[in-house]
Amino acid sequence: MSHLDELEAESIYILREAFNRLGKIGLLWSLGKDSNVMLWLARKAFFGKVPFPAMHVDTGKKFKEMYDFRDQYADEWGLNFMRGECPPLSEIDPSLPPATRAAARKTEGLKRFLAEHKFDGVIAGIRRDEEALRAKERVFSPRQTTGEWDFRDQPPEFWNQYNTSFPPNVHVRIHPLLHWTEVDIWKYTLREGIPVIPLYFAKNGKRYRSLGDEDITNPVDSDATTIPEIIRELETTTVSERSGRAMDHEAEDSFERLRANGYM
Known part of the structure; x- marks a missing residue:
């Protein structure tokens, strides 16, 4: 397996x-x-x-x-x-x-x-x-x-x-x-063809890694526009997954x- x-x-x-x-x-x-x-x-x-x-x-x-x-x-x-x-x-x-x-x-x-x-x-x-x-x-x-x-x-x-x-x-x-x-989630999503909310893909150099309420969630810097690019990004990044969640900085x-x- x-x-x-x-x-x-x-x-x-x-x-x-x-x-x-x-x-x-x-x-x-x-x-x-x-x-x-x-x-x-x-x-x-x-x-x-x-x-x-x-x-x-x-x-x-x-x-x-x-x-x-x-x-x-x-x-x-x-x-x-x-x-x-x-x-x-x-x-x-x-x-x-x-x-x-x-x-x-x-x-x-x-x-x-x-x-x-x-x-x-x-x-x-x-x-x-x-x-x-x-x-x-x-x-x-x-x-x-x-x-x-x-x-x-x-x-x-x-x-x-x-x-x-x-x-x-x-x-x-x-x-x-x-x-x-997080990498497992994306690799499985890619393998299975699971539908993805487009906010996870980069637009104008920004994308969301974690989704919450619109007024307390911010995008992170990223150029990843596909799932393979997201996986490659995650395998090297040192940025926290929840870095875009405002409450995690309080x-x-x-x-x-x-x-x-x-x-x-």
Whole structure:
């Protein structure tokens, strides 16, 4: 098996385990490159038909290209699509730095969405290499029912043995891409022919490496206009993947506070 085959097989195993072992689950579709790969894997895992909802917790501030992509592929892929709304900024903790406070709208929106629909677990497309705090995550990560995460107290996961038995009233986050890297995502996207939002490709010397809300996400310098060029760029760059996310340049503990409170 190739490296991509091994990654694919492990992720499909995780998705099937989550579906078989947990109760009511859904997949968080943020519309970016990672969650699109995750949806592709879910379609493969269940023979073309995703058996759980694809959920977009919408801030109302995504790029137009992201909304166009969502509307097109929710229909083409026959997804059970669910959309949740985020609360206004006035309801978010004013002690947070500005960009972090804006991002926290999604955390609160997700909490309310989960409470309304009573999901036992959600599948999220995070990766360990994306951000230092995410490296502490587990594939099957137990949370409080409101989504809070104690990153200092996580269950062990040795040799790809996952605990899928949890007591009642425990919310679980499932991370089938945790062992992937950014380069893996793009190599798999290229191999599989997965559709890509055009914002990831360079225009006038700029492109987006990570997509979030339009008002708190910035492009990076790049001349990569194709996926092979993106892969070559990533194999040599020293620039952080999240360098275009405004909140990552605010207070040192901003991301930690968001993650502990339930941010993806």
